[in-house]
Amino acid sequence: MKENIKVHGQLKGYLSWPLLLSVFMVCANIAAGCVSRIGGLVMIPFTISYLGVAMWIFFYSKKRILGGLVDFSAEYAWIQKQLLTGLALPYALADEDGRIVWANDEFQAITALEKGNWKSLLTMFPEVTKDDLATDEDPVKVHTVFGERRFRMELQPIYVSSSEQEEIQAVISRQKLLAVYLFDETEILRCRQQITDEKMVAGIIYLDNYDEALESVEEVRRSLLTALIDRKINKYIGAVDGILKSIEKDKYFFAVKQKYMEQMQEERFSILEDVKTVNIGNEMAVTLSIGIGMNGDSYAQNYDSARVAIDMALGRGGDQAVVKDGSRIQYYGGKSQQQEKSTRVKARVKAHAMRELMETKDRILIMGHKLSDSDAFGSAIGIYRIATALNKKAHVIINEVTTSVQPMMNRFLDNPDYPEDLFLTGAQAAELVDASTMLVVVDVNRPSITDAPELLKLVKTIVVMDHHRQSSEVISNAVLSYVEPYASSACEMVAEVLQYIADGIKIKAAEADAMYAGIVIDTNNFTNQTGVRTFEAAAFLRRNGADVTRVRKLFRDDMQDYKARAAAISSAEIYREAFSIGVCPSEGLPSPTIVCAQAANELLEIKGIKASVVMTEYHGLIYLSARSIDEVNVQVMMEKLGGGGHRTIAGAQLSGISMEEAKDRVKAVIDEMLQKGDIS
Numbered sequence: 001m002k003e004n005i006k007v008h009g010q011l012k013g014y015l016s017w018p019l020l021l022s023v024f025m026v027c028a029n030i031a032a033g034c035v036s037r038i039g040g041l042v043m044i045p046f047t048i049s050y051l052g053v054a055m056w057i058f059f060y061s062k063k064r065i066l067g068g069l070v071d072f073s074a075e076y077a078w079i080q081k082q083l084l085t086g087l088a089l090p091y092a093l094a095d096e097d098g099r100i101v102w103a104n105d106e107f108q109a110i111t112a113l114e115k116g117n118w119k120s121l122l123t124m125f126p127e128v129t130k131d132d133l134a135t136d137e138d139p140v141k142v143h144t145v146f147g148e149r150r151f152r153m154e155l156q157p158i159y160v161s162s163s164e165q166e167e168i169q170a171v172i173s174r175q176k177l178l179a180v181y182l183f184d185e186t187e188i189l190r191c192r193q194q195i196t197d198e199k200m201v202a203g204i205i206y207l208d209n210y211d212e213a214l215e216s217v218e219e220v221r222r223s224l225l226t227a228l229i230d231r232k233i234n235k236y237i238g239a240v241d242g243i244l245k246s247i248e249k250d251k252y253f254f255a256v257k258q259k260y261m262e263q264m265q266e267e268r269f270s271i272l273e274d275v276k277t278v279n280i281g282n283e284m285a286v287t288l289s290i291g292i293g294m295n296g297d298s299y300a301q302n303y304d305s306a307r308v309a310i311d312m313a314l315g316r317g318g319d320q321a322v323v324k325d326g327s328r329i330q331y332y333g334g335k336s337q338q339q340e341k342s343t344r345v346k347a348r349v350k351a352h353a354m355r356e357l358m359e360t361k362d363r364i365l366i367m368g369h370k371l372s373d374s375d376a377f378g379s380a381i382g383i384y385r386i387a388t389a390l391n392k393k394a395h396v397i398i399n400e401v402t403t404s405v406q407p408m409m410n411r412f413l414d415n416p417d418y419p420e421d422l423f424l425t426g427a428q429a430a431e432l433v434d435a436s437t438m439l440v441v442v443d444v445n446r447p448s449i450t451d452a453p454e455l456l457k458l459v460k461t462i463v464v465m466d467h468h469r470q471s472s473e474v475i476s477n478a479v480l481s482y483v484e485p486y487a488s489s490a491c492e493m494v495a496e497v498l499q500y501i502a503d504g505i506k507i508k509a510a511e512a513d514a515m516y517a518g519i520v521i522d523t524n525n526f527t528n529q530t531g532v533r534t535f536e537a538a539a540f541l542r543r544n545g546a547d548v549t550r551v552r553k554l555f556r557d558d559m560q561d562y563k564a565r566a567a568a569i570s571s572a573e574i575y576r577e578a579f580s581i582g583v584c585p586s587e588g589l590p591s592p593t594i595v596c597a598q599a600a601n602e603l604l605e606i607k608g609i610k611a612s613v614v615m616t617e618y619h620g621l622i623y624l625s626a627r628s629i630d631e632v633n634v635q636v637m638m639e640k641l642g643g644g645g646h647r648t649i650a651g652a653q654l655s656g657i658s659m660e661e662a663k664d665r666v667k668a669v670i671d672e673m674l675q676k677g678d679i680s
Contacts, residue, residue: 232271462479592616
């Protein structure tokens, strides 16, 4: 075998040097003889001696050298094979199709493979795909499970033309092989999971209607009601090995291990419904809100996240849990109707705070949401009256005037009682912004759907007044935020603030009509989300000149709008026997979104309908209007589609899909909520 070995490369050159020098010696001898015959004769014996030695080295020692090299290679290959075979790291070679062609002892022991009975990686490890095997340069990492152990598999492509290992050479038919490494991650992952499970989760529990619930029960039973509520909460937190501390009469702080969070979330925070069962004669069921912060960099950060979460839960109407996991926010509950607060203390405090801010500024900008409606317009006019009463220059920002707003807006245009620059576009308002400018945002708390989002970055002093439930997207740089989901409308909130912000403010008839119209529209003629304070606000506006007849005339429809609304209602589909889904035609309508909302309201008049969703296409987007009476939280429904709103009034915008696809998405959300129990 050694005689048949052919020499190539640098080794062949090294062994050929004596022959090359022999040729040189012969040439040198001939040259010397030509110069001097005696010199040539003297060199002949030396040349013959060198030729003999060179021939001996090339033909005889070559075999010995090559034999030594072959022996060394064989010993090296054997040692290398033994090292790979006995290597503590599981290692194998596989072909391009993933079939194992060789594996060391450790790999065979882990996978229970028998020598010669190789299997495919795709069969043994389902997590490995054909795309993983197709890698050409970079190693591929795959996390996989085999038996009860978890591994990180690394696939490293290697290219060979031959193999010194006969066992491999016999099965190699292609040039590309995959080196397969298995790294056991079981203990690392177990320790990592244990660390995660032991992390502290901070939470805050707030009783939404503590004072109101106590007032609805006899005085001698109030202590018993408090004790029963406290017992329920203590039992719930104790069941998950947590600690609970009462920090106020209606507020608790608790801490639990993170490993119990999955259980609490799967149960959708059962304490939300459990606490409502406490009844010792109280007319009003007790509800609570939970804010939870987790996965922060410190305990303090978790607590701060819990505070943000509880504020969000209360801003969304209470009776729900909000979990803030880093930047991710999850919502649970929110089924019950928000109870109206009988006290106006908060309205008075916010009014005084707003007045202090306005007095430090020279110019007030007032902005609602895109495609402004009657509530946004009326509340903006109310803030305008407050600003002018404090002798401040004020402007209302409207980029696009809808048909529902145009009749009211006409009463202010060309009116000598109002300046020509009362209404501005967002671009015009941006030119007026300076250090003494204040921005008041009404009827919206999401920056993305404000009429001029760029102003939120330009103005430093921002006030938010809204009655919609908050979502994870909020105007974070507001210096004063007054968000009350119990309120029927932003106009109701502004009407209350008007009564406290300053003495002797006189509202003009056009302004009172605009605010009254906002309340009428958002309450659907005082049938939706209407409380005592709603009627009190309406009475205040009536005393200041609001006229029901004038307002009613403003709401009369065009025949085209009426027909479109009728078409949406007649073509509505009843889904799951309780949900009506309709499509409103938009062709030829100046404001199809308004007609869409009106159709959604009318569909609720059908017996057995819990919620209605009507959609229409406008400006390349599909607008959804969702309505309910009291059984379905349509805000949660619309949030799942990227929108938001109020518990009984909500909406969303969809882009890049057809109307049929939009209907399918709505149906999928309804199915999901039914499955999770969000809809009973």
